[in-house]
Amino acid sequence: MAEGLYKEGIAAQRLPSDQYPKNFADLHPPLDRHEALVESDRCYFCYDAPCMQACPTSIDIPLFIRQISTGNPLGSAKTIFDQNILGGMCARVCPTETLCEEVCVREVAEGKPVQIGRLQRYATDTAMARGVQFYEPAASTGRKVAVVGAGPAGLACAHRLAMHGHHVTIYEARPKSGGLNEYGIAAYKAPENFAQAEVDYVLGIGNIEVKNGQMMGRDFALAELAANYDAVFVGAGLTGVNALQADGEDFEGVENAVDFIATLRQSPDLSQLQVGRRVVVIGGGMTAVDAAVQSKLLGAEQVTIAYRRGKDDMNASEFEQDLAASKGVTIRHWLKPVRILAENGKVTGIELEYTEIRDGRVAGTGETVRIEADQVFKAIGQTFDPMPLNGSGSAIAMEAGRIKVDDEGRTSAPKIWAGGDCILGGDDLTVSAVAQGREAAESIHRTLSDRSPAAI
Known part of the structure; x- marks a missing residue:
């Protein structure tokens, strides 16, 4: 493992420069034409289409998959864009495992749903790559x-x-x-x-x-x-970020996860981004997982997500939780922050209190634990x-x-x-x-x- 990984505190260049592109490569590589045809043939084209009912934009999923299976990806893309003009990004970031794919008949019967998200990406990427525009403005209304x-x-x-x-x-x-x-x-x-x-x-x-x-x-x-x-x-x-409601929130090394992610997304050189050796993320949603996983991919040695409730209560989907675990992130439940530990104004750790459900609400038990950290990310919701x-x-x-x-x-x-x-x-x-x-x-x-x- 690279020597740079063991730098104390928050530092850049924790990994060899050629490692960053590999770590941040496409999470789900696109399907090629053959793969898309094979996957589309798995669809039963259900008449009552539970997948379509589960889609917030009501895309006609059986129709767009059938169009792919008949070699018509552009027609498929139009079916998608008719309902969701941002279908390309949704194919990449939607929690399909808890929406359309969760109710797929293949999932219910076999535990392996049709890969609706990846098929949607195949169709929309094809149209965008070819520069095909399906729409034009109607005659001006003057409004x-x-x-x-x-x-x-x-x-x-x-x-x-x-x-x-x-x-x-x-x-x-x-x-x-x-x-x-x-x-x-x-x-x-x-x-x-x-x-x-x-x-x-x-x-x-x-x-x-x-x-x-x-x-x-x-x-x-x-x-x-x-x-x-x-x-x-x-x-x-x-635009607002909820406070930790813990002592020491203003110490150097305590940051908003959304700001960290935004900075990372706009960085021209990931090797120059600074990240802690030991990182703690407070929260249980997608932002918490994104911040934690990307900290690990930037070279953080230890990354821990601390969440005040149990696994089933996390807003992050089970897929996202499994992804975090696969990247070496530790997820600890039933913990809430009490105070940030610091020396000379810089974070050295965090003290957390164990929690439980009491009278239907999260309550502290009085028992605490300390986790060493040089960087703490807040990911407990925005306002x-x-x-x-x-x-x-x-x-x-x-x-x-x-x-x-x-x-x-x-x-x-x-x-x-x-x-x-x-x-x-x-x-x-x-x-x-x-x-x-x-x-x-x-x-x-x-x-x-x-x-x-x-x-x-």
């Missing part, structure tokens, strides 16, 4: 719509509105579009700059203008957009910051810290819709955000198609 956020919800909304002939302007705070697809998922899930390739593909329909570096509450107010556009869709993500939203003058109803919407994505404010992680009921899945953006776009289109001012 203008503003979209806040160029993440999955915003992009899906913008694309569907452009199809209907509306002109869309997206306001995105970050330098790049894509949202969590660009900044928030593990690098090995979407290598080779796929997130930006997909953004370019989505914008290829035309009628969509993107203004990057534009932050709501700083560069523009929501009330301004509502005054200047016929409709507004808010697809802002979650939506409503200040830029309601500080603009538009009083939008909130509930449980998120934007309250109806079944069509309408907020309480006239002319304003919302979708994605920022809304009440958002489940932090790319595929769900796409579905919400698409459905909000249809609602906006129906509203704008009625020319009476009272309808807007």
Whole structure:
């Protein structure tokens, strides 16, 4: 093992330079044509399609698989894109093992489902590689719509509105579009700059203008957009990070997992990224697993995930948990942070308390354990910051810290819709955000198609 691995503290270049590309290679290599044909032949093309019912975007899965089996990957891609224009990324990052593949009849009968996600990737990658655009804007309606956020919800909304002939302007705070697809998922899930390739593909329909570096509450107010556009869709993500509620959270070496992942995703040279020798990640979701696994792939010697509940309560899927274990990550349950240990202001470890369920709630037992660490990542959930939203003058109803919407994505404010992680009921899945953006776009289109001012 490389000598650099044993550097104390947080350091870069823990591995030989040629090891990083290998560690961060594509998690699931794409199917070739022969493999796709063989796998598609395993589908029973069920008439009641439980897989389709489990898909948040309601893709006609039996149809797109049949199209692959008959040698028509472009037709298959169109079937997918008709419902999910970000089908390429969803094929890579969706927890298919708990959605479509979990209810596959092959899974129920044999324990080996049809690889729906990989077949979806085969079809969408084929269309994108060939530069095939299936859609073009309808005749201009003369209507203008503003979209806040160029993440999955915003992009899906913008694309569907452009199809209907509306002109869309997206306001995105970050330098790049894509949202969590660009900044928030593990690098090995979407290598080779796929997130930006997909953004370019989505914008290829035309009628969509993107203004990057534009932050709501700083560069523009929501009330301004509502005054200047016929409709507004808010697809802002979650910008706040929950606190550990442990002493010493401000010590050097305690970091937000989402910031770590974003930095890694934008790094031109992974060998220059600093990572601890002993890393502890607090949390039980996908972000926790992504931060932990990538710490290990960067050369961390010991990586531990600590979660306050049991294995079955983790938001990370069983596949993700198994992936972490396969990469050498230790997952410890029934532990919550008490205080960060440090010397000279730098993290040396973390003290955690064992937990149990008492009266239906997680409670500490009083027994503690210490884990040595020089780096601690917080991955215990993100929050939506409503200040830029309601500080603009538009009083939008909130509930449980998120934007309250109806079944069509309408907020309480006239002319304003919302979708994605920022809304009440958002489940932090790319595929769900796409579905919400698409459905909000249809609602906006129906509203704008009625020319009476009272309808807007």
